[in-house]
Structures are given as C-alpha cells and as structure tokens.
Amino acid sequence: MNPPLDPPSPPITELPDDFWVGAADGTDPNALRRVATRFGITPASAPHVSSYGIWLDELGWALHAPIALGFTPLRLDFSAGATGLRxxxxxxxxxxxxxIGLKPGIRLHVVDATAGLGRDGAVLAQLGCEVTMIERSPVMALLLRDGWDRTAPAEAHTRVSVYCDDARHALDQLASLPDAVYLDPMYPHRDKSALVKKEMRVIRDLVGDDPDAGELLLAxxxxxxxxxxxxxxxxAPTLPGPAPLRHIEGPNTRYDIYAPHDSAVTQRPITNTPSPSKR
Ligand SMILES: C[S@@+](CC[C@H](N)C(=O)[O-])C[C@H]1O[C@@H](n2cnc3c(N)ncnc32)[C@H](O)[C@@H]1O
Known part of the structure; x- marks a missing residue:
C-alpha cells in the first residue's frame, strides 16, 4: 500500500487557473486538508462549474473539468472498463x-517516468515488473495513486510505487539502477477537431504539452x-536527441528503443541480476 501522497508544496507544475479542491461530507477531513494545504488552496464546499478541480467522495478522488466541456469526472479505475480489460x-x-524486453521468469524494474494515468505502467506491473511511476503533475499523481490503491489487481498492487516529481531530476536520484526507463510524453497533436479525444484535451489542459521531452530522454x-x-x-518523429537503435510497432503506436549503455543489448536479453546500488 502506498503511503498517503502528499503533493510537493508548492506544486511542481502550475495548477490551472481557479483550480479548486473539495470533499463530500463523511470523507476523511485529513485527506482534504492535506491536499488543500499542499496546493495552497482553501477547500471548496461544492464542485465549481467553471474551472478544473478535484473532489473527494466515498469512491475516492475525481477530476472535474469546467462544465462547458461536457466531461464526466475522471476517477481512475484499474479494475473496470477499458483499462480493466487491458x-x-x-x-x-x-x-x-x-x-521493454520482458522475458518469462524474469522480474524487471521499470521506471515509468511519464506515468500520467498509469495505464501503461499498470500493464507492466500486471506482467510482473516492479514499476516505479514518476508523474510531475501533482493532480495526476494524486488521482493515480488513489486509483491504484483502490482498484489495482491484487497480484500487482505492491509492485507499483508512485512518486510526484520531475523525472528529469528524479532519474538521477534512484536508489538502484532500473532495468528500463519508459517514456510516453504528450504528443503535440495538430488536429484541433473533435477527433482529439475529450479526455486527452482535459489532460493536456492540466499538464501541458511536455515541450521538454527531449531533455527527459537525455536524463x-x-x-x-x-x-x-x-x-x-x-x-511521428523521434524525440530530439540520439537516434533509437530500433523500434517495435503496434497498430497505432511505435516504441523507440534505446540501449544507452550497451549497444549489444538488442541481441542480448536483459537479465535480472540484482541492481547495483546507484549511490
Ligand atoms: C501522455 S501522458 C502518459 C500516459 C501514460 N503512459 C498512461 O498510460 O496513462 C504524459 C504524462 O507525462 C508527464 N510528464 C511529462 N514530463 C514529465 C517529467 N519530466 N517528469 C514527470 N512526469 C512527466 C505529464 O505530466 C503527463 O501526465
């Protein structure tokens, strides 16, 4: 079980204008107080209709968007819907x-350095990896840890830890070397039409476009x-920086693979020898 997530104060990334936090009667007042204090916000007594915010009820934290966007409040659930099925x-x-280089019987430690809604990281945990999730948006990190603690598959639950930090710096402070680092920065879609999914639009409003993804790759x-x-x-073009060694393609997605410390890694399986202490 993750300890309560105290977002860094002040938050690492800016909160949207007029962001609010609130909680329904009967919920843990400490949970609300802790988050409101960290964000430097006075708790709201009810969800606001014109700006982004998070609301705690008996089912956990949910992200609310301005009502004009017609967005159903987002609560992460790893047991149901498309995510549960995945x-x-x-x-x-x-x-x-x-x-990632998964092999039967080998448990890899993967750092998901752009955790977001945790869906890819959750798949890796479900497949047996120890996953360290790093997410710099304190709102996303809060939703992610809350959703994971409430709804993670029992067998994968303890394999995930969630940190709220900027991975460009956090990657340099890992207690042990991971086998792999996974990055999925926001992709700047040119399509401004309704084809861009509503959820993606809301997340983009919240976290921005990740213009520093090239720096994250270098880290x-x-x-x-x-x-x-x-x-x-x-x-899509590769991220700015060195060229990947190879790639693997899915139906809509491409995974660019880099092997920074061993150019022979493409011919050699990643083994699960104990990670040396980094410091
Ligand atoms: C496209 S989303 C990731 C989606 C995720 N793979 C999933 O399956 O839900 C990108 C996320 O990376 C986060 N991010 C981008 N750069 C980061 C950094 N340097 N450190 C930590 N998080 C970062 C953004 O805040 C955003 O939430």
Whole structure:
C-alpha cells in the first residue's frame, strides 16, 4: 500500500487557473486538508462549474473539468472498463512487453517516468515488473495513486510505487539502477477537431504539452538503465536527441528503443541480476 501522497508544496507544475479542491461530507477531513494545504488552496464546499478541480467522495478522488466541456469526472479505475480489460488481457508478447524486453521468469524494474494515468505502467506491473511511476503533475499523481490503491489487481498492487516529481531530476536520484526507463510524453497533436479525444484535451489542459521531452530522454539515457523505451504515435518523429537503435510497432503506436549503455543489448536479453546500488 502506498503511503498517503502528499503533493510537493508548492506544486511542481502550475495548477490551472481557479483550480479548486473539495470533499463530500463523511470523507476523511485529513485527506482534504492535506491536499488543500499542499496546493495552497482553501477547500471548496461544492464542485465549481467553471474551472478544473478535484473532489473527494466515498469512491475516492475525481477530476472535474469546467462544465462547458461536457466531461464526466475522471476517477481512475484499474479494475473496470477499458483499462480493466487491458490489464486482464495483458500479454508479454504485446508490443509494449516486447519493447521493454520482458522475458518469462524474469522480474524487471521499470521506471515509468511519464506515468500520467498509469495505464501503461499498470500493464507492466500486471506482467510482473516492479514499476516505479514518476508523474510531475501533482493532480495526476494524486488521482493515480488513489486509483491504484483502490482498484489495482491484487497480484500487482505492491509492485507499483508512485512518486510526484520531475523525472528529469528524479532519474538521477534512484536508489538502484532500473532495468528500463519508459517514456510516453504528450504528443503535440495538430488536429484541433473533435477527433482529439475529450479526455486527452482535459489532460493536456492540466499538464501541458511536455515541450521538454527531449531533455527527459537525455536524463533517461544518462541514468544508467540499459534500456530506454519511448512511446510515439506511428509516423511521428523521434524525440530530439540520439537516434533509437530500433523500434517495435503496434497498430497505432511505435516504441523507440534505446540501449544507452550497451549497444549489444538488442541481441542480448536483459537479465535480472540484482541492481547495483546507484549511490
Ligand atoms: C501522455 S501522458 C502518459 C500516459 C501514460 N503512459 C498512461 O498510460 O496513462 C504524459 C504524462 O507525462 C508527464 N510528464 C511529462 N514530463 C514529465 C517529467 N519530466 N517528469 C514527470 N512526469 C512527466 C505529464 O505530466 C503527463 O501526465
């Protein structure tokens, strides 16, 4: 079980204008107080209709968007819906598992350095990886840890830890070297039409466009992991920086694979020898 997530104060990334936090009667007043204090916000007595905010009720924290966006409040649930199905169907031979280098009987430590809604990281945990999730948006990190603690598959629950930090710096402070670092920065869609999913739009409003993804790639390549995997839309350019060694393609997605510390890694399986202490 994760300890209560105290978002850093002040938050690492800016909160949207007029962001609010609140809680329903009967919920743990300490949970609300802790989050409101960290965000430097006076708790709201009811959800506001014109700005972003998070509301705690008996089912956990949910993200609310301005009512004009017609967005159903987002509460992370790893047991139901498309995410639950994806976890139940997770297989090591899927492009994500192959890109990370999963092998039967080997438990890899993966740092998911752009955790977001935790869906890819949850798949890796379900497939047996120890997953350190790093997310710099305190709102996303809070939703993620809350959702994981309430609804994670029992067998994977303790394999995930969630940290709220900027991975460009946190990757340099890991207690042990991970086998792989996974990056899935926001992709700047040019399509401004309704085709861009509503959820993606809301998340983009909240976390921005990740213009520093190239810096994050360099930090990942430098942190000592033998493999770095970057998820990109099919046909998208690679991140700025060194060229990947190879890639694996899924139906809509491409995984660019870098092996910063061993150019022979593409021919050699990643082994699960105990990680040396980094410091
Ligand atoms: C496209 S989302 C990731 C989605 C995720 N793979 C999933 O399956 O839900 C990108 C996330 O990376 C986070 N992010 C981007 N750069 C980061 C950094 N340097 N440190 C930590 N988080 C970062 C953003 O805040 C955003 O939430």
């Amino acid at each position: 976890l139940r169907q997770a297989g090591r031979r899927q492009p994500l598992g192959r890109a 990942a390549l430098d942190c000592g992991a033998r493999r770095v995997v970057v998820k990109r839309p099919r046909g």
